[in-house]
Amino acid sequence: MTEISDWRKRIERYRFQGSECVKCGARYYPSRIKCIKCGSEEMRDVELPRRGRVVSYTVIYNPPKKFSKYAPYAVALIELVDGTRVLGQLTDVDFDKIRVGMEVEATFRKLYEYGEDGHIVYGTKFRPVVS
Amino acid sequence: MATPVIVGYGLTKIGEHWRKDLVSLGYDAAREALSKAKNPDIDAIYVGNMLGMALDLQGNLGGYLADELGYRGVPALRIEASGASGAYSIAEAAMAIKSGLYDFVLAGGVEKMSDSLPSEVYYALNFSEDMYIMNSTGLTNAGLNAILMRLYMERYNVAKEKITYLAVQDHENAQYAPHAQFRRPITLELAMSSITLADPINLFDASPIGDGAAFVVMASREKAEDLGLDYVEVSGIGISTNVYSIVERDDPLWFTASNKAFSSALEMAGASKDDVDFLEIHDEYTIMGVLALESLGFSSKGFGAEDVWSRKYSLKGETPINTFGGLKARGNPVGATGAYQVCEAFMQLTGETGENKVENAKIGVVHSMGGVDNTSVVLVLRR
Amino acid sequence: MKPDKKVGIYGYGAYVPRYLIENSSIAGVWGKLATPIKSKSFPSIDEDSLTIAYEAARIAIESSKAPRDRIRAVFIGSESKPYAVKPSGTVLVDALGLSNKILSADFEFACKAGTEAIQAVSGLVASGMIDMGLAIGTDTSQGRPGDELEYTAAAGGAAFILSRVSEGVIAEIEASHSYVTDTPDFWRRSEEKYPRHLYRFTGEPAYFHHITSSVTQFMEEYGYKPSDFKYAIFHQPNAKFPQRVAKILGFTREQIMPGLLSPIIGNTYSGATLVGLSNVLDEAQPDDLILLGSFGSGAGSDTFVFRVTDLIEERRARPPLKSFLKRMVTRDYSTYVRYRGKIDM
Structure with a gap:
């Protein structure tokens, strides 16, 4: 399980x-x-650190089953302000506005669910900085 | 030490085999390889397979296939290294022959993908990467490669056309390959305008889903000569692994495992890069092929796509690659793919090629990857 | 109600999702002419009442620098819990990195579950059982397609860290009051996806009766009059009700406008008065007096009076609610139904 x-x-x-x-x-x-x-x-x-910038990104149109409900969605290679590089999904973003170098911050969202009657899995995603 | 040689090969056409299952596909290819090798007494069987347990819900394929083939009592093993499974099982067979323990080994790979929903297949293919990352981000293999492609385009200021052109060349080479999944030449316009899988990767940047099996019979050179079998030598073997996640690599655009596997294999073969007459590289995605060409040292950093575009790697070019269409057009039945590459290298070196012939080919190199260079296998084959 | 030891707001934060749908867009689909508000917020496909609670609570904690290990209660008021059975608070405790020695429960009282949570946390803090507690009102409320509620049912939330006044608070709770009767104006049965309501019965006998009773009784008991207050926030199921109840009670337009967000973001249910309060706190000055009158169908109303202190400036929510309002983008009905899970798949 x-x-x-x-x-x-x-x-x-x-x-x-x-x-x-x-x-x-x-x-x-x-x-x-x-x-x-x-x-x-x-x-x-x-x-x-919860802030970083987009180094590269993609928009997934062909998701695995688990993520079908959410597609299309963007995933980015992000360099955090301390230099650590991570992969993370972008949320609350329009795909045509994503740019290499764009500043993003960590947020807390649903990642996927085990169907309508199963667990909801939460985790970190990234959004354009709200200041 | 014994010298491992290939004495027979068998492969099925790649595509949708609605009336064949995992084991019957494997049976067909293995049977053909065994017949060509004049049915020797097999000492061991290695079966490369990635998705059997995820999609077909079948494990212990080694024993299963051994029994189906009538080799009861023979040691048999399924080998899994994602996309490198087939090449890895042949590498293991070569090492077993080298050790002197076995005289004849049947090795290759089989994959059955078309029974499953594409979304299930894409999920299972993710297993070649760190699933914690894939499940935390919704990434797919296509997505991971798309991130690399954009990075490449940005860093080296390369137009996507020049990367995607590898798919056009693959289709060109596949038209005379009877076993290829797609034998229809395509235009760059078509390749560029197909549906997006993971921006900027579209359908034609990606290898297709297909069923297939390929096997070779390996022997020691001594045995092959005793029995009067025609052979191709496996003179270099290189296997290496990389930092698993691309984000932790010093340079995500540099495949250290492929680089290391290639130099080890060349060293074992006593050959140099310049001796290589043709390459079968792992272009699961066009960008992967470009990065492999750079990481193996055939193109300098940032020039892989440019070299593809200028037809350095076409059949008549300086170093032909993917002479039967590569993963894009010949097809990519994951766990069998490396075995197809080995069969194709064998065909080139023995001249069983038809229109796809690389003239005077003496040394061919097979490059196979599991994941994005997570595990890389390189074999040097010599006539 | 006045506890023995005075309690106040230590920190606060509010969050509204990025997406906005205009009433005209909904009306266009169902062929209606008049609409109760201009637009309403709706959550992204990866948001629910729990993630909204997280956003608000995180802002409250970070902006006030409340020590995480001293927060010993998380009560979430919501009528749109992601699970029927499985507390949302437990996820928040681990996600926010709070101490695991903590009380946690989900509250439901239609639109006043959030203010009910404030009452409960106040009691725990005042009694000395805990030092600090989080009270959150959050919802991603549901309106049946085509129903009147579809025009207003919105998403948002706000979180408040309460402590004793002696800890240093940004606003003291001077007193509170609650009023409850059995008035079934709006409900949702256990297994149902959408709520039902009795149309105009939700007005006079429900919304107006309960808020006016609660606020009037409160002012009589504690000796306040409308002109004492710089701000007043009333539950806002639409644009009209809060303005009318303010008028009935003798409050002016100037007093209620800073806390009236429903015309733009809709009715955020358990979040409604609390998001309004957050917006007021984002601009309030020391010594300002704020009255809040919530309403929950079924029915009941809580009244609170807050007095703003000198600490307000250094602990204002960062980012303020306005930052979230500023980033909002309008989407059409098709995006709305998809993000809200209104399409049977």
Whole structure:
């Protein structure tokens, strides 16, 4: 039951929490057990900065079944203000307005559901900055 | 150490095989390979397959196929490395022959995709990537490649036409390939105007869904010569893995696993890049093919698409690639694809090519990837 | 009601989804002529009352810098819970990174579930059982296609962190009052997707009777008169009702306009008066007195009086509600029905 692996990952997804190497400071999202930059196994949880900019992006028109209800939707490669790179879905955005370099911020949305009678899975997505 | 050689191959036409299931497709290709190799006593069977457990709900394919073929008692194994499964199973077979443990091994791959809904297939294909990322973002393989394509276009200021042109060339090469899924040449206009899968990737940038199986019979050179079988040597094997997620790579546009697998395979073969007469590269998406050409060192960084556009890699070009249509036009029955590439390299080196012949080909290279360079397998085949 | 220890708002935040549909667009589909408001908000396909609650609560916490580990209650008022059974608050506790030593429950009282949550958190805070608590009103309300409610049922929410006044608050609750009778003007049965209502019965015997009773009783008991207040916020199921109830009670247009958002964003149900209160707090000055009169069908009304303090400036919501209103974009009926799940798939 993948609902249970969704539960296990809830904190990472909800809070946009990754891991940081205590030795060299490298940050990862999703979290890693071991730092692939310096090899240290001393990692700690870290809430990642919520702002970043779009480095590259796509708009998915051909989604896996799980995401059919939401398509089309945009997914971007985002560089956070601390330099960490993550992949994230964009929301509240018009596709023709997405630009490389666009500033985005983390938000909390529904990712997918296990049908009408199943779990709703929530997590982090990104939207154009609201200031 | 024994030298592994290929002594027979078999493949099915790629497409929608409504009346064949996973095992019967595998049976047909394996049977053909075994017949061409004059039915030797097989010591082991390796079956490359990615989606059997996800789509066909069938596991332990090795034992199943061994029994169907009548090789009861023979060790048999299913090998899964996503899109590289077929090439990986042949690499494993070559290593087993090299070790001297086995004299004859049947290896290849099989995939049955058309029974499932496209949305189920796209979901299962995601399994080649970190599913936590895919499920947290709604990404697909096409989406991941689209992100790379845009990055490439932005960084090197390349027009999409030059990347998508690889699909046009693939279709051109597939027209004389009887086993190819799409044998109809296409225009660049058609390729550019097809429906979008994941912007900027459209239908013609992507390899299709199809069913197929391809197998080879491998032997030690000594045994092949004893039995008077015609053969092609597997003289170099390289396998490597990359940082799994593209976001954690130093450069997402550089396939380190492909690069490393290629240099290891060349080193083992005692050959250099310049000795390569043709390449079968993994172009699951056009951009993947372009990045592979750069990562293997045939094009410099940022010039892969330009080189494709200038027909450096056409059948009559400097280094022909995907001589039977590549993943785009020959087809991409995932776990079987690498095995098709090996069969095609064998066909080139033995001259069983018809119109697609690369003249005086002595060394061919097969490049196969699982995911976006997550696992890469390179084989150097020599006549 | 006045607790022994004074309670106030420590921080607040409000959120309205990006999408707007004009009443004329709905009217065009159903061939109606008159419409009760200009437009209404609706949520994106990936939003629900829980994600809206998260947005509002996150702004409340970040803008006020309330220590997350001191928040020991999360009560969410909503009539559009994502689950019939499974609390929304538990998700918020983990998503907002609050202490797991916390009370959490979902409240339902039609459109006044949010103010009911404020009453409950006030009691817990005043009694000293907890230091701080979150009370949230949030909804993605449903109107049956073609029904009168479809023109107004909107989405939005606001969150309030309450603490004792001694902790330092941006607005003190001077007093509150609640009034409840069995008046079945509007309801939704357990397994039903859309609510039903008794048309004009929702007016005089329901909305007007309860708000005027609650507010009048409150002012009599605690000795306030309409002119004491800089602002007044009344439940806003449409544009007309709150303006009429204000007039009946003796409040002026100037007092109610800053808290009257329904003409543009519609009726955000449990969020309605609280989103209005947030908009008022976004501009209020120290010592301003604010009256709030909520209404929940079924029926009941809560009245509160808040006095703004000097701390308001440093803890105003960031981003303010206006930022969300500014980013709104108009979409047509087809996008609306798709995002609202009104198409049977």
